[in-house]
Amino acid sequence: MSGKGIRIEGLRKRYGEGDTAVNALKGVDMQVAPGEVVGLIGPSGSGKSTLLKCLGAAIDPTAGRMTLGDEVIYDDGWKVRDLRALRRDKIGFVFRAPYLIPFLDVTDNVALLPMLAGVANGESRAKALELLTALDVQHRARAMPSQLSGGEQQRVAIARGLVNRPPVIPADEPTAPLDSERAMAVIRILNDMARKFETAIIVVTHDEKIIPTFKRIYHIRDGVTHEEAGEGREFE
Numbered sequence: 001m002s003g004k005g006i007r008i009e010g011l012r013k014r015y016g017e018g019d020t021a022v023n024a025l026k027g028v029d030m031q032v033a034p035g036e037v038v039g040l041i042g043p044s045g046s047g048k049s050t051l052l053k054c055l056g057a058a059i060d061p062t063a064g065r066m067t068l069g070d071e072v073i074y075d076d077g078w079k080v081r082d083l084r085a086l087r088r089d090k091i092g093f094v095f096r097a098p099y100l101i102p103f104l105d106v107t108d109n110v111a112l113l114p115m116l117a118g119v120a121n122g123e124s125r126a127k128a129l130e131l132l133t134a135l136d137v138q139h140r141a142r143a144m145p146s147q148l149s150g151g152e153q154q155r156v157a158i159a160r161g162l163v164n165r166p167p168v169i170p171a172d173e174p175t176a177p178l179d180s181e182r183a184m185a186v187i188r189i190l191n192d193m194a195r196k197f198e199t200a201i202i203v204v205t206h207d208e209k210i211i212p213t214f215k216r217i218y219h220i221r222d223g224v225t226h227e228e229a230g231e232g233r234e235f236e
């Protein structure tokens with residue numbers, strides 16, 4: 001794979017030591033190209049969250065290799081000096097709940113990340129507005145999060161995930177709180193955004209409504225993944 005995208009090879013994660021150790025990931029392989037949205041599906045306790053957290057540098061894997069674009073970021077140990085910058089600039093998490101900051105308006109919720117990365121306030125807000133416009137929620141730019149519908153809040157959360165143009169977005173059940181129509185809208189948006197910004201998106205989901213939309217699915221069971229073609233059903 002050239003350019004962006006993510007490749008995971010032989011990733012292992014063990015929690016704890018000795019008799020009580022849990023081998024949550026037992027050698028996971030995964031590759032997601034720029035512009036691609038893949039599903040990650042598996043029963044409770046199969047290792048989905050652990051995989052997303054390793055991918056997001058929120059926890060340390062035990063072994064394996066992860067390559068982001070052309071950069072090896074983990075090879076039996078982190079190869080990146082500044083993990084905070086990696087999380088902030090390269091990985092755009094989208095969670096199942098929007099987790100917007102209640103005392104910041106919509107624009108500042110999205111602009112905060114570039115501001116933290118040192119981008120001037122005006123430019124950060126312009127970037128935020130560009131994303132809010134792409135997600136068709138620009139008319140709520142000055143509203144507070146509590147004034148938005150659930151679907152609008154999730155679109156703002158997606159804008160925040162995308163604002164630093166990360167090459168990879170792990171999305172943890174991004175449609176869980178939404179009804180069928182809004183869930184499909186969010187998946188459509190993730191696909192559009194993946195193509196537009198060449199982002200590799202990994203969607204953990206239990207949501208039967210959206211599973212048929214994936215062209216590729218990774219099934220995870222007991223810490224091991226296997227890949228399968230999905231239906232790749234078009235959005236009506």
Ligand SMILES: Nc1ncnc2c1ncn2[C@@H]1O[C@H](COP(=O)(O)OP(=O)(O)OP(=O)(O)O)[C@@H](O)[C@H]1O
Nearest residue numbers: 015016022024042043044045046047048049050051
């Ligand atoms: N901090 C931890 N310490 C010890 N064991 C853990 C820890 N976090 C997760 N585990 C264990 O690792 C395994 C994988 O957990 P993980 O949370 O990744 O599963 P999951 O597929 O995301 O589950 P769910 O769908 O229920 O959220 C489970 O056996 C879990 O009990």
